[in-house]
Amino acid sequence: MHEPDDGSWTRRDAMPDERPGRRAFQIYIYAVCLVTVVVVLFSAASAVYAIIRIAAPGTTAQGSEGFSFPFGFVDEGGASVGSESLEDAERDRGIASLAENGIFSLLAAAIFLWHWDQGVKLRAEIAAEQKGSSPPRRRASRSPRSAE
DSSP states (O other): OOOOOSOOOOHHHHOTTOOTTHHHHHHHHHHHHHHHHHHHHHHHHHHHHHHHHHHOHHHHOOSOSSOOOTTOOBOTTSOBOSOOOHHHHHHHHHHHHHHHHHHHHHHHHHHHHHHHHHHHHHHHHHHHHHHTSOOOOOOOSSOOOOOO
């Protein structure tokens, strides 16, 4: 394919670092980061609501005071079994919701951090290639032994 010599802008001039798959990898990394940020935000909002359910169950509970099971579960002696106040039930649901959203947020945050780190490494590699040097290498975890 013929490239114009009139000084006009071309894609090759704009992106000299393009290798097969690099652009797709960048898009993947940043798309995952965006999705995980949204997941963390919604999970955090749900976790805040769960904390309110635990701290003030009377304000978030739906129904009437003195909730008990509608069919009046009783044991053989006639005592009520399994009756629970509305606030206790709401507090229990709040604890379960907080645990669920906390785990979900932590997993999403871990996925975000790993992918963001990959994006930082990729940007450093691109910058090093544009400067004409090799990309920074990781150091070995142990120190090299001296030759005796």
